[in-house]
Structures are given as C-alpha cells and as structure tokens.
Amino acid sequence: MVTTYAPKPVAAPSRLTSTRKRRIWILSLVWVAVYFASLFSPPLLDDADATHAQAAAAMARTGDYVTLYVNGIRYLEKAALPYWLVAVDYRIFGLNAFATHLPLALGVAMLAALAYRWGKHAISQTAGFYASLATLTTAGIFLFTRIFIPEVLLSFFLCASLYCLLRGLEKARVGYFYGMWIGLALAVMTKGLIGLVFPMSAVMIYLAITGEWRRWRELRFVTGGVLFLAIAAPWHILAGLRNTGGMNGHGFFWFYFINEHVLRFLGERYPKDYNKLPGYLFWLLHLVWLFPWSLFLPVTLRDLWTNRSRYLRPYSFHQRSVLLLGIYAAIILVFFSISTNQEYYTFPAYLPILLLIAFSLARREDNALRGHLVTAAHVVFAMLGFLIAGALFYGLWSSRNLPFEPSIGDLLAHRAVGDYTLSMSHFFDLTGASFAALRLPAALAMLAFAFGPAVAWNLRLHKRNTAAFSTMGFTTALFLVAAHIALMRFGSMLSCKQLADTANDLVASRRIEGNYQLMLYGDQSYGSSVIFYTNRQALLVEGRSSSLIFGSTFPDAPHIFLSSQDLLQTWGQGVRHLLFVPEEHHNDVEQLLKGRYVLLKETAGNTLLTDRPLN
Structure with missing residues (x-):
C-alpha cells in the first residue's frame, strides 16, 4: 500500500x-x-591524532605546504x-x-x-x-x-x-x-x-x-x-x-x-x-x-x-x-x-x-500518520536507558569506598579485546578501581539515561513528538559530555603529553641540557604525542615500520632509524639522550640496558629514561 x-x-x-x-x-x-x-x-592522543598533527606542524614550521612530513620523513x-x-x-x-x-x-x-x-x-x-x-x-x-x-x-x-x-x-x-x-x-x-x-x-x-x-x-x-x-x-x-x-x-x-x-x-x-x-x-x-x-x-x-x-x-x-x-x-x-x-x-x-x-x-x-514503530523505538530506548543506568549505578555503588585515582591507566586490566584495533577496546579494560576514577562522568551518564529516555517515551505517548525527539537528543548530548569527561580521565593512558611535559620542564629548569637527543623505542605512533609536544625530531629504535617505511626509502631521508645495537653504542655517549619506552617494549629495553638508565617519569606503563644523572 x-x-x-x-x-x-x-x-x-x-x-x-x-x-x-x-x-x-x-x-x-x-x-x-x-x-x-x-x-x-584532553591533549593530543598517540597514534593517528598526534601523527597527523606532526605533519601539520611541519607545514607551519617549514612553510612547505606540498609535501607532508612526520618526524622528518615524507608522509x-x-x-x-x-x-x-x-x-x-x-x-x-x-x-x-x-x-x-x-x-x-x-x-x-x-x-x-x-x-x-x-x-x-x-x-x-x-x-x-x-x-x-x-x-x-x-x-x-x-x-x-x-x-x-x-x-x-x-x-x-x-x-x-x-x-x-x-x-x-x-x-x-x-x-x-x-x-x-x-x-x-x-x-x-x-x-x-x-x-x-x-x-x-x-x-x-x-x-x-x-x-x-x-x-x-x-x-x-x-x-x-x-x-x-x-x-x-x-x-x-x-x-x-x-x-x-x-x-x-x-x-x-x-x-x-x-x-x-x-x-x-x-x-x-x-x-x-x-x-x-x-x-x-x-x-x-x-x-x-x-x-x-x-x-x-x-x-x-x-x-x-x-x-x-x-x-x-x-x-x-x-x-x-x-x-x-x-x-x-x-x-x-x-x-x-x-x-x-x-x-x-x-x-x-x-x-x-x-x-x-x-x-x-x-x-x-x-501528516499525523500512525507510528507504532516510532513508539516501539522509544520503548527500546527507555529499556536501554534503564539497563545502562542500572549498570552505571552498580559500578558507582561497587566503587563507592575506593579512593579516587587520577591516573586511570595504572588501574586498567589490559584485556586487549580486539587487540586494541577497535575504537572502544579500552572500554573492556575497566575494573572496579578504575571505575572510581570515572565517578563524575558515570554519574552524569546514569542520570541522563535514567530519566531522559523515559521522559521521551512519555512525551511520545502524549503526542508531543518534537519534544520527545528533542529529549532524545538532549539525553545523548549529556551522555556525550560525560563521555568526553571520561576520555579526559583516559588521557594519561592514550596520550604521553605528561612525559613530554616532564622533558620540557627539565629543560626549563636546566636540570637537563636543551640540546638533548630524543629517542623512541618502537614505531613512532607509540609516542607520537611526545614528538609533537617536545617539538623535536626523534630517533626511532627498531621503529622502521608502518607509515614511515616508504618515506624512509628516499635518498634524502634523515638517518633516524636505529637498531638495538645502535642504541647500546650511543647510550651514555655524546649529548644526553632521553628514551621513550612504551609499555609493550618495557621488558625489551630492560634486558637491553640492564638498569643503565635514570627513570624520569612513568605513567600508564610508559616510561621516559635518560642515560645520565640530572644536573
């Protein structure tokens, strides 16, 4: 019909x-x-976020608006x-x-x-x-x-x-x-x-x-x-x-x-x-x-x-x-x-x-058409809201006696669902202790879903359709605000800006020299925010991979790729070196350097090391 x-x-x-x-x-x-x-x-996140920001920063710095560069390599x-x-x-x-x-x-x-x-x-x-x-x-x-x-x-x-x-x-x-x-x-x-x-x-x-x-x-x-x-x-x-x-x-x-x-x-x-x-x-x-x-x-x-x-x-x-x-x-x-x-x-x-x-x-x-499916969608939204609000309330109640910990990255379970290739993989890493750091966004989301969907359904029953759909939008908007606050809590885990700030502060206080050499162990995407926020080129140890491979084959590409043996030969020699180590490679670096380093900062499993005592 x-x-x-x-x-x-x-x-x-x-x-x-x-x-x-x-x-x-x-x-x-x-x-x-x-x-x-x-x-x-939050600050720029590692991987694509800060990597792409490096390319734009290189444009702004050099004035070359034709060729993109990431860490000095063609991108x-x-x-x-x-x-x-x-x-x-x-x-x-x-x-x-x-x-x-x-x-x-x-x-x-x-x-x-x-x-x-x-x-x-x-x-x-x-x-x-x-x-x-x-x-x-x-x-x-x-x-x-x-x-x-x-x-x-x-x-x-x-x-x-x-x-x-x-x-x-x-x-x-x-x-x-x-x-x-x-x-x-x-x-x-x-x-x-x-x-x-x-x-x-x-x-x-x-x-x-x-x-x-x-x-x-x-x-x-x-x-x-x-x-x-x-x-x-x-x-x-x-x-x-x-x-x-x-x-x-x-x-x-x-x-x-x-x-x-x-x-x-x-x-x-x-x-x-x-x-x-x-x-x-x-x-x-x-x-x-x-x-x-x-x-x-x-x-x-x-x-x-x-x-x-x-x-x-x-x-x-x-x-x-x-x-x-x-x-x-x-x-x-x-x-x-x-x-x-x-x-x-x-x-x-x-x-x-x-x-x-x-x-x-x-x-x-x-046209005032019959809308059983529209009403059914509101019912489903209300049911989902009830379930989500209930789950959030359970998490808040379970963590009520746990202390607030600002660095949530140290409290996650690291279950590696989807090998962290899915955008919401870290959601499955939440634990009771980590949930305590999310009390504010969880409470906002709980209130949004506890009342918003039910109010929207009630407005729909009273044929106030525009108000019902608007309430759905406001409910989701409040949830997105809560989601952003939660993302801020995850900032220490998803971004290494704190490590970059540590390096910048040490230079400002003259505890390390301003001409230090930044090094990253592994692919640059692990610590791309460190490169961005320190605003300097980094040497990559065992990091000739991913998106920088092709650009590294050009004759004029800078020699920024080192082997583990190269790291051993340069460590402690010449200018001071600062080495960023992602959590995935912590054991590799520990076995390689055998304790010959000074720990400057650790956050969410990522560490910043130097090869000599501070000034």
Missing part, C-alpha cells in the same frame, strides 16, 4: 520565524556543549587540505589540541547546518531540525571527531556537492552545478579519489534510474571539469614532481594513487598494516555509530519500501533526495564491506542515513 501524504497547513510566518530561531539556538547550544567545549582537552599517503587548515591554526593559536581539532568541530557545525538546510528544503523545518539534531548527537560522529582524521570534512564536501546537484536539477541554475564541482574538488583534496568516485557513482546511477541522464549537459562536465582540475590538480602535480625516487624507483604518484587507492582496496597495500572487520561486526557496529537514531531505522526502511515506486520515479525535491541519498549511502557501505576498512571509513554515509531517518520521522509527524 502506498502512503499518500497530505500537505500540512502552513503556520503563520511570525510563528515559523520564532520556531526557527528557537531551534537554531538549541542546535547551537548543543554544538557548543558537545563539540566546542571539548576542544581544549605521502594523505591529501593536503586538512593539514593546511590545521597548519594555519597553528600559526594563529600555537601548537595545541584546540588548534588541531578546531577544523573538525567546525566541520561538524557545517555538517549540521547542511542537514538543517537539506531537511528544511526537502520537507519542513521540523525535518531540518531533526536531521541537524541527530547529526550533533550521534555517537559515531562524536567518537570519530576526537582524533585528527578528515572524515567529517570529507562528509561535508561530498554531501554539499550532492545537495548542489539536486538543487541545480530542480532550479536549472548553473551556479549550483559549479558548486557541485567545487565540492568534489575539495573532497578529493581532503581524502583522495574516493571524493570523486563515491558521489559520481551515485549520480550516474541516480540519473540512469530517473531518466534524467538526458540533462547531462546541464552538469557542465567541460567547464565544471576545468574548475575541478584548477582546484584539485595543482597540489597533486607538485607533490608528484617533488617526491620521486623512493622504493623501487617509485614516487608520490605510485604510492598515493596505486598503493593507497587501488592496492588498499584489494588488500595488497604496502605496508600491510590495516585490518578488515568481520562482516557481521562491520554491519552491526553501525547501530552503535548511529545511536540513538539508529533505533528508528526500521521505521525508515518500512517507509522506503512502502513508497518505493514513488522514490524510483521522483518528481519532488524530497523524493529525489531520498533516492540519491539512499544510492550514495549504499555505495559507501557496500564498498567498504568488500574493501579493507577501519571503523570510521563509512563516516560519509552517516549524514545520508540520518537525513533519511529525519525525513521519515518528519513526514509521519506532519
């Missing part, structure tokens, strides 16, 4: 304006509370635009976490603004409000903007280009089509060729289904293509010309286009340091990343199936949006279910899915 939508009576303009302003204020406050307030802490696997933005931030705000993550927070704001505009134009202000609120309070968007990765910027540019396409087809305005090409170019400059392949694949399928391929001339392939190349080509060409003669004679072009795109998809990328999630986990985790709005996926899927004939032959902007967004999200999900993947690779599909959910909820509300 096909659902027939009746138009909803239009409210008075003054009332619409007042409602719009109130909703924009609500969305702005949620963004400030969840995203802006979290820019100042050729990433597109440049996100690093340009952060490098400019460093010039303005200095080297810190705020400057590093500001473009990501602004990216979320732009994504939420696009969601509001798209939903408003497709259906109503209500749809735009729901889409924007969901964008700001979805677990995955929050989680994957805690580290310096470009997915949120990529998502904005890609979805903005698709929006421009649909507006261009609707209004036949040339400016929108050129906006599409600009969005595609910026997406390529953010993440590589997927910035062109994903949206154009979706557009081609969309045009074929709708029969609008006959309007292909309106897309301005020639002049738009020239505009695209004018934005995206110069950096790629310069990077290729400046980076030749690496491993087996390969340079930037081979490594970036073949190795990082083709071979990565085939699972043959060099080096092979990426995992592939099991199929069931890949799909089920999206229920977590889109929580709590994933609870309404059954409603959305049912509406899509019921009205499939209308969406396959669209005539309105709403119907065109549903078809294009569905195709685009499906391409991304299927592509990464086949390719090698990381949890956040499907981030660009989040906004399309959230828009489809918002469309479904708003149409049902605007």
Whole structure:
C-alpha cells in the first residue's frame, strides 16, 4: 500500500520565524556543549591524532605546504587540505589540541547546518531540525571527531556537492552545478579519489534510474571539469614532481594513487598494516555509530519500501533526495564491506542515513500518520536507558569506598579485546578501581539515561513528538559530555603529553641540557604525542615500520632509524639522550640496558629514561 501524504497547513510566518530561531539556538547550544567545549582537552592522543598533527606542524614550521612530513620523513599517503587548515591554526593559536581539532568541530557545525538546510528544503523545518539534531548527537560522529582524521570534512564536501546537484536539477541554475564541482574538488583534496568516485557513482546511477541522464549537459562536465582540475590538480602535480625516487624507483604518484587507492582496496597495500572487520561486526557496529537514531531505522526502511515506486520515479525535491541519498549511502557501505576498512571509513554515509531517518520521522509527524514503530523505538530506548543506568549505578555503588585515582591507566586490566584495533577496546579494560576514577562522568551518564529516555517515551505517548525527539537528543548530548569527561580521565593512558611535559620542564629548569637527543623505542605512533609536544625530531629504535617505511626509502631521508645495537653504542655517549619506552617494549629495553638508565617519569606503563644523572 502506498502512503499518500497530505500537505500540512502552513503556520503563520511570525510563528515559523520564532520556531526557527528557537531551534537554531538549541542546535547551537548543543554544538557548543558537545563539540566546542571539548576542544581544549584532553591533549593530543598517540597514534593517528598526534601523527597527523606532526605533519601539520611541519607545514607551519617549514612553510612547505606540498609535501607532508612526520618526524622528518615524507608522509605521502594523505591529501593536503586538512593539514593546511590545521597548519594555519597553528600559526594563529600555537601548537595545541584546540588548534588541531578546531577544523573538525567546525566541520561538524557545517555538517549540521547542511542537514538543517537539506531537511528544511526537502520537507519542513521540523525535518531540518531533526536531521541537524541527530547529526550533533550521534555517537559515531562524536567518537570519530576526537582524533585528527578528515572524515567529517570529507562528509561535508561530498554531501554539499550532492545537495548542489539536486538543487541545480530542480532550479536549472548553473551556479549550483559549479558548486557541485567545487565540492568534489575539495573532497578529493581532503581524502583522495574516493571524493570523486563515491558521489559520481551515485549520480550516474541516480540519473540512469530517473531518466534524467538526458540533462547531462546541464552538469557542465567541460567547464565544471576545468574548475575541478584548477582546484584539485595543482597540489597533486607538485607533490608528484617533488617526491620521486623512493622504493623501487617509485614516487608520490605510485604510492598515493596505486598503493593507497587501488592496492588498499584489494588488500595488497604496502605496508600491510590495516585490518578488515568481520562482516557481521562491520554491519552491526553501525547501530552503535548511529545511536540513538539508529533505533528508528526500521521505521525508515518500512517507509522506503512502502513508497518505493514513488522514490524510483521522483518528481519532488524530497523524493529525489531520498533516492540519491539512499544510492550514495549504499555505495559507501557496500564498498567498504568488500574493501579493507577501519571503523570510521563509512563516516560519509552517516549524514545520508540520518537525513533519511529525519525525513521519515518528519513526514509521519506532519501528516499525523500512525507510528507504532516510532513508539516501539522509544520503548527500546527507555529499556536501554534503564539497563545502562542500572549498570552505571552498580559500578558507582561497587566503587563507592575506593579512593579516587587520577591516573586511570595504572588501574586498567589490559584485556586487549580486539587487540586494541577497535575504537572502544579500552572500554573492556575497566575494573572496579578504575571505575572510581570515572565517578563524575558515570554519574552524569546514569542520570541522563535514567530519566531522559523515559521522559521521551512519555512525551511520545502524549503526542508531543518534537519534544520527545528533542529529549532524545538532549539525553545523548549529556551522555556525550560525560563521555568526553571520561576520555579526559583516559588521557594519561592514550596520550604521553605528561612525559613530554616532564622533558620540557627539565629543560626549563636546566636540570637537563636543551640540546638533548630524543629517542623512541618502537614505531613512532607509540609516542607520537611526545614528538609533537617536545617539538623535536626523534630517533626511532627498531621503529622502521608502518607509515614511515616508504618515506624512509628516499635518498634524502634523515638517518633516524636505529637498531638495538645502535642504541647500546650511543647510550651514555655524546649529548644526553632521553628514551621513550612504551609499555609493550618495557621488558625489551630492560634486558637491553640492564638498569643503565635514570627513570624520569612513568605513567600508564610508559616510561621516559635518560642515560645520565640530572644536573
């Protein structure tokens, strides 16, 4: 049976304006509370966060905005635009976490603004409000903007280009089509060729289904293509010309286009340091990343199936949006279910899915349609809230007599669930003692889930739908604030800034010389925050691995890679050495140095050693 939508009576303009302003204020406050307030802490995390920050810092320091460098080694696997933005931030705000993550927070704001505009134009202000609120309070968007990765910027540019396409087809305005090409170019400059392949694949399928391929001339392939190349080509060409003669004679072009795109998809990328999630986990985790709005996926899927004939032959902007967004999200999900993947690779599909959910909820509300599945989703949310609040209360009660320990890293169980390749692996390391350090965020989360879902359900029963969905958003927003506080507690374990601060303080107090040589044992990602916060190049002992291998093969690469024997020969000789040792290699270094060191600082199992007494 096909659902027939009746138009909803239009409210008075003054009332619409007042409602719009109130909703924009609500969305702005949620963004400030969840995203802006979290820019100042915790410090940069080890691995990707501080590694990418090193590349941007090198740009700001050297003025070379073509070739990325990490610890002095070419880092050729990433597109440049996100690093340009952060490098400019460093010039303005200095080297810190705020400057590093500001473009990501602004990216979320732009994504939420696009969601509001798209939903408003497709259906109503209500749809735009729901889409924007969901964008700001979805677990995955929050989680994957805690580290310096470009997915949120990529998502904005890609979805903005698709929006421009649909507006261009609707209004036949040339400016929108050129906006599409600009969005595609910026997406390529953010993440590589997927910035062109994903949206154009979706557009081609969309045009074929709708029969609008006959309007292909309106897309301005020639002049738009020239505009695209004018934005995206110069950096790629310069990077290729400046980076030749690496491993087996390969340079930037081979490594970036073949190795990082083709071979990565085939699972043959060099080096092979990426995992592939099991199929069931890949799909089920999206229920977590889109929580709590994933609870309404059954409603959305049912509406899509019921009205499939209308969406396959669209005539309105709403119907065109549903078809294009569905195709685009499906391409991304299927592509990464086949390719090698990381949890956040499907981030660009989040906004399309959230828009489809918002469309479904708003149409049902605007047309007073029966919504048993919507009510059922509220019931499930309330039940989950009760269970989560109960689990948090049990943890708080069990740890009530335990002392507060600020360094949570020393209290975790280190169960290594998923070998710590999953983003929430450390959640399973919690113990009673470590839970005592999380009392404040646990109490906030408990209160949020104890009352928020139940209130939302009650509002739904009284047919106050907008208030019910808003309560869901506020509940999740409070939980995300609590999650950020918890992340701050994990800071000593996930970041080695304390060790870098120790080195900087010792130099400032003249207890060690300012010309000391920093050394890291193992891959630089273990202590990338130490390199960033000390702002100096480090020698890597047994660390020629991972993302620095290819860059190390260029003839002018600095000689920063040492063997354990090299460490023994230089230890205690020449200038003072400071050695960072991750917990994983503590025993190796202990056997190697046999106690010939001075311990400067230890936190969460990571240590900072020096080869001679302090001044």
